Amino acid sequence: MKFPDVLIAALLKANSLVFFTGAGISAESGISTFRGKGGIWNKMKPEELANFDAFMKKPDLVWEWYQYRRKIINETGPNPAHTAIAEFEKYYSDVSVVTQNVDNLHNRAGSKNVFELHGNIEKNYCVDCETHYSSPEITFSEKVPKCEKCGGLIRPDIVWFGEMLPQDVFINGDKAAARCDICFIIGTSAVVYPAAHIPITARDKGAYLVEINIEESNISDKVNCFLKGKAGVILPALLNEIMNKIKPQ
């Protein structure tokens, strides 16, 4: 695979990298994306499952849907794209992953500095007293579990439509974007805000923007370099390109 010289030069000069990722990075792990061909939101309306009112009206149905998603995630694992991103940490002192994904695969791949803008499907909390429960603590029943302390319903710790992003996570992800030299935008349609503001922050502060996607997205006209193809192919190839030229940290 041949990469543009300016991209390689930028990578050799950079200290700080941000990887802004979306559902497309997990597509090669067998997890469906939301939009586009085979996307979840083509078959399912987000307003029926991914919001608080839907959960309060039909908690068992919503819980069952997330259990189904957890099962898919548990049966798969990080793919070469996640692994390559974790490997980049060996060559750069400041690497942040700012992800919209809730599938926990960046953590499982070994990335250390992950900002989960939309939460994490392995985590849950009680809607009444906010006690946290990680998924293994909860029986994998199809019905929604109840809080041991107060009997309240336990919901997944993910950001639903109409809800605020965890502010500290967003602020710290945005700070990483503001100081990075290169911001990669990988496998996202970049249409969901405020998450999609992360690469805009990077661009406004002078970072070099590199997009990896199988097709153009909402942000493609703003990037410096568009690499068309699968993240699981392009990222390992890019890592390979710089590995012999940069000393590990």
Ligand code: OAD
């Ligand atoms: P989308 O489903 O909107 O977009 C997935 C993107 O990945 C598309 O641009 C695809 O072209 C691209 N893609 C697919 N396979 C790929 C591959 N192998 N390599 C590279 N790119 C690939 O997913 P997001 O942008 O993540 O929110 O969606 C944003 C948010 O909308 C999600 O976090 C979710 C959803 O509603 C919440 O759950 C709160």
Ligand code: ZN
């Ligand atoms: Zn409770």
